[in-house]
Amino acid sequence: MASTIFRTFKVHLFPLYPPSLLKITNGVLFFTTTQQSQTQQHHQNPQKQTKKVSASASATSTQSKKLDKIPKDYEPIIGIETHVQLSTLTKAFCSCPYNYGSHPNTTICPICMGLPGALPVLNSKVIDFAVKLGLALNCRLAFNSKFDRKQYFYPDLPKGYQISQFDVPIASGGYLDVDIPVEFGGGHKRFGITRVHMEEDAGKLMHTEIGNYSQVDLNRAGVPLLEIVSEPDMRNGIEAAEYAAELQRLVRYLGVSNGNMQEGSLRCDVNVSVRPIGQSKFGTKVEVKNLNSFASMGRAIDFEISRQVQLYSQGQDDQIVQETRLWDEGTQRTITMRKKEGLADYRYFPEPDLPAVIISQEYVDNIQNSLPELPEIKRRRYEKMGLSMQDVLFLTNDKNVAEFFDATVAKGADAKLVANWIMSDIAAFMKNEKLSINEIKLAPEELSQLIASIKGGIISGKIGKEILFELLSKGGTVKGLIEEKDLVQIVDPLEIQKFVDKVIAENPKQLEQYRGGKTKLQGYFAGQVMKLSKGKANPGLLNKILLEKLNSKS
Amino acid sequence: MKMLSTLQTPRSLSRFSLLLPSAVTTTTSSHFSSNSLPHASLSDQSTAVPPQSQILSIRHSLLSRQVTAVDLAQSYLTRLRLTEPQLHSFLHIPDDSAVLAEARELDRRIDGGEEVGPLAGVFVAVKDNICTADMPSTAGSRILQGYRPPFDATAVKRVKELGGIIVGKTNLDEFGMGSTTEGSAFQVTSNPWDVSRVPGGSSGGSAAAVSARQCVVSLGSDTGGSVRQPASFCGVVGLKPTYGRVSRFGLMAYASSLDAIGCFGSSVADAGILLNAIAGHDKFDATSSKQDVPNFLPHFVSESSLGSKPLKGLRVGLIRETIDDGVDSGVISAIREAALHFEELGCSVNEVSLPSFSLGLPAYYILASSESSSNLSRYDGIRYGNQVFADELDSLYGNSRAQGFGSEVKMRILMGTYALSAGYYDAYYKRAQQVRTIIRNSFKEALNQNDILISPAAPSAAYKIGAKKNDPLAMYAGDIMTVNVNLAGLPALVLPCGFVDDGPAGLPVGLQMIGAAFDEGELLRVGHIFEQTLNKFRFVPPIVADSIA
Numbered sequence A: 001m002a003s004t005i006f007r008t009f010k011v012h013l014f015p016l017y018p019p020s021l022l023k024i025t026n027g028v029l030f031f032t033t034t035q036q037s038q039t040q041q042h043h044q045n046p047q048k049q050t051k052k053v054s055a056s057a058s059a060t061s062t063q064s065k066k067l068d069k070i071p072k073d074y075e076p077i078i079g080i081e082t083h084v085q086l087s088t089l090t091k092a093f094c095s096c097p098y099n100y101g102s103h104p105n106t107t108i109c110p111i112c113m114g115l116p117g118a119l120p121v122l123n124s125k126v127i128d129f130a131v132k133l134g135l136a137l138n139c140r141l142a143f144n145s146k147f148d149r150k151q152y153f154y155p156d157l158p159k160g161y162q163i164s165q166f167d168v169p170i171a172s173g174g175y176l177d178v179d180i181p182v183e184f185g186g187g188h189k190r191f192g193i194t195r196v197h198m199e200e201d202a203g204k205l206m207h208t209e210i211g212n213y214s215q216v217d218l219n220r221a222g223v224p225l226l227e228i229v230s231e232p233d234m235r236n237g238i239e240a241a242e243y244a245a246e247l248q249r250l251v252r253y254l255g256v257s258n259g260n261m262q263e264g265s266l267r268c269d270v271n272v273s274v275r276p277i278g279q280s281k282f283g284t285k286v287e288v289k290n291l292n293s294f295a296s297m298g299r300a301i302d303f304e305i306s307r308q309v310q311l312y313s314q315g316q317d318d319q320i321v322q323e324t325r326l327w328d329e330g331t332q333r334t335i336t337m338r339k340k341e342g343l344a345d346y347r348y349f350p351e352p353d354l355p356a357v358i359i360s361q362e363y364v365d366n367i368q369n370s371l372p373e374l375p376e377i378k379r380r381r382y383e384k385m386g387l388s389m390q391d392v393l394f395l396t397n398d399k400n401v402a403e404f405f406d407a408t409v410a411k412g413a414d415a416k417l418v419a420n421w422i423m424s425d426i427a428a429f430m431k432n433e434k435l436s437i438n439e440i441k442l443a444p445e446e447l448s449q450l451i452a453s454i455k456g457g458i459i460s461g462k463i464g465k466e467i468l469f470e471l472l473s474k475g476g477t478v479k480g481l482i483e484e485k486d487l488v489q490i491v492d493p494l495e496i497q498k499f500v501d502k503v504i505a506e507n508p509k510q511l512e513q514y515r516g517g518k519t520k521l522q523g524y525f526a527g528q529v530m531k532l533s534k535g536k537a538n539p540g541l542l543n544k545i546l547l548e549k550l551n552s553k554s
Numbered sequence B: 001m002k003m004l005s006t007l008q009t010p011r012s013l014s015r016f017s018l019l020l021p022s023a024v025t026t027t028t029s030s031h032f033s034s035n036s037l038p039h040a041s042l043s044d045q046s047t048a049v050p051p052q053s054q055i056l057s058i059r060h061s062l063l064s065r066q067v068t069a070v071d072l073a074q075s076y077l078t079r080l081r082l083t084e085p086q087l088h089s090f091l092h093i094p095d096d097s098a099v100l101a102e103a104r105e106l107d108r109r110i111d112g113g114e115e116v117g118p119l120a121g122v123f124v125a126v127k128d129n130i131c132t133a134d135m136p137s138t139a140g141s142r143i144l145q146g147y148r149p150p151f152d153a154t155a156v157k158r159v160k161e162l163g164g165i166i167v168g169k170t171n172l173d174e175f176g177m178g179s180t181t182e183g184s185a186f187q188v189t190s191n192p193w194d195v196s197r198v199p200g201g202s203s204g205g206s207a208a209a210v211s212a213r214q215c216v217v218s219l220g221s222d223t224g225g226s227v228r229q230p231a232s233f234c235g236v237v238g239l240k241p242t243y244g245r246v247s248r249f250g251l252m253a254y255a256s257s258l259d260a261i262g263c264f265g266s267s268v269a270d271a272g273i274l275l276n277a278i279a280g281h282d283k284f285d286a287t288s289s290k291q292d293v294p295n296f297l298p299h300f301v302s303e304s305s306l307g308s309k310p311l312k313g314l315r316v317g318l319i320r321e322t323i324d325d326g327v328d329s330g331v332i333s334a335i336r337e338a339a340l341h342f343e344e345l346g347c348s349v350n351e352v353s354l355p356s357f358s359l360g361l362p363a364y365y366i367l368a369s370s371e372s373s374s375n376l377s378r379y380d381g382i383r384y385g386n387q388v389f390a391d392e393l394d395s396l397y398g399n400s401r402a403q404g405f406g407s408e409v410k411m412r413i414l415m416g417t418y419a420l421s422a423g424y425y426d427a428y429y430k431r432a433q434q435v436r437t438i439i440r441n442s443f444k445e446a447l448n449q450n451d452i453l454i455s456p457a458a459p460s461a462a463y464k465i466g467a468k469k470n471d472p473l474a475m476y477a478g479d480i481m482t483v484n485v486n487l488a489g490l491p492a493l494v495l496p497c498g499f500v501d502d503g504p505a506g507l508p509v510g511l512q513m514i515g516a517a518f519d520e521g522e523l524l525r526v527g528h529i530f531e532q533t534l535n536k537f538r539f540v541p542p543i544v545a546d547s548i549a
């Protein structure tokens, strides 16, 4: 069906550019086109510009010297609009599934294609998810809200309007608490949330490799989104990136979205303006798009701030215009995508195909009671357990890691020790093997057992690590492995003494050298003894006995 | 030919209304073919017999095997072919072979003793803005020329499930925007009572098809009167159900908050049986109601079983504003006659005033245009329908829409776009919504004091083709009787109640009966009694007799 219905067409993305720039002649898309044109138009010395940016971008925490001056004279104002794609089984208004990366136009139906006569029917999960996020963001909920139509023409928008919410969003007036990592200065920040509303996603345009045509993939059309609008409370790239990261954490904790930025499940558009300190009026705000990671978000904002400050300080603040700029990862700068000529008129009006969205206090209470422990509350709890902020942030970053930690601690293990194991060897293993904590074979009770076995002296720390890797990759129990491999630590001094004696007897030359003053050889002897004991000798006892023997004049 | 005459008007056998005259098997056939043909001349009306349900007659004669579905189909197809060149009711008629195959299959099932649905063998015409998977669906618009939907509208699906045979797609004003059917991009439909006149609109094709017995019943759509006004012009029964009573899924949206799929029949019973078939909640339309659909059949009792005052105690309110200046005197006297008839049936008839009545028209045109400007955005030439190729996107959009839409559609899109624009929204759209609330409330009040409200269905009978073509305001004014009902979301039944003396055989006048929300049952009960007792008139247009003679 798709092949007969979908047409190719030529896209006119940049109506402000001269026609010569409009030819899309290859698959490098419009980004290339605009980037080149912008480079010529706005930056007389692109080489120099690039250098400066990459310097600041390569070290986000220690910003370039130029940027250091900013806070003294200018105040940046940053607000963020985030689109979160909901992980419902079906789309917002039809029963099509959505799987990222599916073959184009394979998960579509008359409804999400906007065929004549098709009508939307709301997937009630969308409201569940919106209320969940609204509550988690400490928002006021609208018990009687509605959907509206936002109207504009674009080939990825099949109906010619987007079903969205206009004047009565489902949630508004909340906030989000964030802990800034120590390496970025630390501290606790609260950012305001203006509103959360429900809407549907559009399809995607695909620009063909050959020919001047574009094609439409409607797989994504009608996928439910929550748009979260922040107050303009952020003051630098780090705060903005941490806000977005916390939002990602939150939607993942709540299970409402996979929050994947690369797949576009979490998309941030950032509004940046700058004003001289003391000025009450906001500066002209510029929208920055195409931010595919938190790192690029931070860098893009810092670049944009410095660009605007530079224009200000050169008396050229009139060149800061209301526009949408794209972050270009390659050159590490923002470039003009389109200038906004006045406000777009979307001619919103209430969606007549959908009844009002009415929710009850009981419904909200049920959802409130079903909410998991949220990151902020978890962080405060871990803090009280005596963990460092670094540990706290690491453990709470991933809900599953936090759950693993909690389960291990619940089995009686010491929190700090559990944190250390998770953050060092277990994290390294997961990274190497590209596994998530749910995919490793180690169970929390076994980690707890392992820690107890080391603490109780049954096995050495070294053997503990060996067992850990066995447990991580193959599973099993600590007890079973210790028995199976005969790994119980040797703590009998007489037995250790036998190993020591044997090693000393077999290495007369080294013994002579040692006694001649080359005491560094102690390590060599210790290694040989450990090897002989198959690693089971208690290291403390071993060293004690070894030293006695080496230093005795017998 | 014998089949034709007997099928179309078994009027002389009204007492045995469930029995189709068995022209095929009995010796009395000559009697029917010679003098039971209807002639709608005004002089002949004293002998009129009230219309009977064709659906029930067909069911009886099929199940009793007095007639086969194939014979039945052939007789309708023959009449359709004979009348269509004069009327142009249809935009698409499937091959006879497809229809006959369905009929044969039905005969096989009846012969095999299988259960068949209540609409088995019933010829149903469908307005072309209602999606049918096996036939083109164009909404009368160039921009959808040749478009075939991949699905059936829910109403069509239900008709098919109950055994109905879709006989074709009927002509309409483009996307339902118009009151004459002249706004079709493809053809002009004629009124079966006088082919030089319009059949009304926008469901003019569906009304004309039932009037000329090209089908048994038909589906239309009513956004501001598009079922009721053509029913009035063509002398048939038109039923606009309560908003949400019938699923809109598959109806190409004009104004979503006003659109309703409606029914045409040559009797109140047929319109009611068709409504029974298509009504009810649909999971594909979030605005469809979960209210139970009662069985309307018990309402359709025979005339002989009615007492002398069958509507005793019924309070009928005649809306004063609808029999005022600007309404044809012939129409007013027909409605007054109808009011007298109600009194004869035992009703108390009082005039009621709806002061907000005149506000309905401007509010309707603002709301309907606003919604249509949005609903028609999807016709952009990108995914389906006619695309005018262009070098860049804006021209592709512009040219596809400029060439795809007719002038009336463009005008309404422009009006609606304007009304929704920033700075005008409050003055137009929002204000119109407030008016809508006022109208809804005033109807509610009037229906607290009255069981039903009555009015003309249109301020005039059918006018000449071309008469209002270049005067949109005059055409819009013709919707004064009907738009308020859509704004209030109420059900309304239009049935022929008299004639004005015009045209070759007189022109029918329709009476509109407005009921409380979801009270179609009461409208059908009252309408049926009114119809069965109104034995002064017959509403069969001359073209049917002419085409057979």
Ligand SMILES: [Zn+2]
Pocket (backbone or CB within 6 Å): A091, A094, A095, A096, A107, A108, A109, A110, A111, A112, A113, A222
């Ligand atoms: Zn779909």
